[in-house]
Amino acid sequence: QVQLVESGGGVVQPGRSLRLSCAASGFTFSSYALHWVRQAPGQGLEWVAIISYGGSNTYYADSVKGRFTISRDNSKNTLHLQMNNLRAEDTAVYYCARDHFGGLVRGTMLNYWGQGTLVTVSS
Amino acid sequence: DIQMTQSPSSLSGSVGDRVTISCRASQSISSYLNWYQQKPGKAPKLLIYAASSLQSGVPSRFSGSGSGTDFTLTISSLQPEDFATYYCQQSYSTPPPYTFGQGTKLEIK
Numbered sequence: 001q002v003q004l005v006e007s008g009g010g011v012v013q014p015g016r017s018l019r020l021s022c023a024a025s026g027f028t029f030s031s032y033a034l035h036w037v038r039q040a041p042g043q044g045l046e047w048v049a050i051i052s053y054g055g056s057n058t059y060y061a062d063s064v065k066g067r068f069t070i071s072r073d074n075s076k077n078t079l080h081l082q083m084n085n086l087r088a089e090d091t092a093v094y095y096c097a098r099d100h101f102g103g104l105v106r107g108t109m110l111n112y113w114g115q116g117t118l119v120t121v122s123s
Numbered sequence: 124d125i126q127m128t129q130s131p132s133s134l135s136g137s138v139g140d141r142v143t144i145s146c147r148a149s150q151s152i153s154s155y156l157n158w159y160q161q162k163p164g165k166a167p168k169l170l171i172y173a174a175s176s177l178q179s180g181v182p183s184r185f186s187g188s189g190s191g192t193d194f195t196l197t198i199s200s201l202q203p204e205d206f207a208t209y210y211c212q213q214s215y216s217t218p219p220p221y222t223f224g225q226g227t228k229l230e231i232k
Binding site: 035037044045046047050059060061062095100104106107108109110111113114115116 | 124153154155157159161165166167168169172173178208210212214215216217218219220221222223224225226
């Protein structure tokens, strides 16, 4: 069965960096686009970033553009989110999610999700 | 970016009730609208995709409708396990972002 397991969360000071990882299993990792979605405490879902199956196409929410970088290692079935210059407003549970397709396809959906990892940005 | 607005933000219902949640897009998104259910402390779960297609394994009491800018999620007969928060999401934008609505919390009356 499809499994996505996030790691790398923790407490970090404002302005510092953190790298999240998402280990995948149960499907052909290199065939699917992947997303990061976050949820601030007590708040709704916010889409963060997407990477295509091969890694050549990436897009970001305006709130993280220029600070966050999504990447993937298809040889290790792992997705990453490098988060730089962190702010208090980046505090959230970060979920990785699998796309239904490999490329960036209009009409797609996020049909598998990990359990999330909590990032707390605080001095 | 396309903005998604859900209404109401919260509602209460009893087991057996029929409930409806609305989602409005700031511009036409055709039928590129998904619905997710999230229970406290858990990851979201895909319920409906392409506005009205039921994800495999989701009970048939859930249904979706709409196109263009106005969409609806209906639960025909509330069950205890349905009390959760529901989110709509558009996947029309090319390129992304794929924005979510702010959520609708469904509580027990």
